[in-house]
Each structure stands twice: as structure tokens, then as C-alpha cells.
Amino acid sequence: MASLLDVALRLGIYVPLEAEEYVKSELAKIFDVSDEREMGEALEYHCEENPSELRRILRSILREWRRTRAGDLVSLSASPPVAQVSRSLSNASNWEESFAESLLFDVIEHGPYILVVAELPGVKRNELDIQLLENSLYVKVNSKNCKLRRYVSLPDRVEREPMEISLKNGVLLIRLRKRP
Secondary structure, eight states, rough: OOOOHHHHTTTTOOOOOHHHHHHHHHHHHTTTTTTTHHHHHHHHHHHHHHHHHHHHHHHHHHHHHEEEEEEEEHHSOOOHHHHHHHHHHOEEEEHHHHHHSSSOEEEEEEETTTEEEEETTTOOOOGGGEOOSSSSSEEEESSSEEEEEEEESSSOOOSSOOOOOEEEEEEEEEEEEBBO
């Protein structure tokens, strides 16, 4: 039985772990299913029979989740004066920093591995600089459309080699082996 995250990755869509329950609940309404088994069967069926439609549905649900999430974050913080907002929007480095912070990097412990998954739309492999530091991963993107740097804390020490990196359909996947 296929899981939501497996099917989404096969379709080239990154579902952040914190969005998984929201996406499942929305898909349950769309597919009219009531349990995990039915959900898995529906995902598998739609992935095989009409992957482009399932891709469109997942993207739509994730857009709504991000919009809702952004609205929640805005409502929790005090709104800055308009002049301050316009100054920060005109300052490119501030925008890049806020964009880098808004990118979702999931760090997942999976058996003897640590997986780092991120959504980097429009970025090519040759535009990435990835370095493994002592307890973190440094990711730098240098493209025409995007320039950013991000440090990702790792929950455990990892082996320096081999580090497996894949970038497919805007989803970056880095697999690191934990130190014994």
C-alpha cells in the first residue's frame, strides 16, 4: 500500500511533514475515503491512471495549506508600519533572507540514515553548493532567479562520505548515513 509521501515524491511533489495531516484530510474528502487503507488504494490508483490530475490536486492542496499557514503566521505577529514594509521589500538581501527562511527543509531520521528534503523550485543541480559541516548542512543556491544560503541542523553526527544528493522536479533529497 502506497503512502502519501511516497506517491507525492514519485510525482515530483514535496509534501512537508507538517502538512501531511492536512493533505490527507483534504484528499479523504476528495476521494471519499475513511481510512488509511482506502487512502493508499486511492492514491495508488490515481498515481497509475491519471498522475497529472493527482499532481494538480496535490499542488492545489499544498498551495491552500501554505496560504493558510502564511495567514496564521501573519496574524500571530504584529503588523509593521507600511513604510517599514516598503523599505524591506526594496532591500533585496532582506527579501532573500526571508525567502531562505520560508523554504521548508525537513530532516527525517530513517533507520541508519538522515534524510534532508527541501523544495527548491526552478533550481538546477549545478546551481547548488552543499557542504557537510560538523552538526549541520550548508545549502547555498546561486541562480539567476534565486540567491540564498541556509544552514540545516542535523539531529545526529553523520558520515562524511558517501552523501547522496538528488534534485528532481524541484525537490532536493540528501541522504546521509549516521555514524555508528
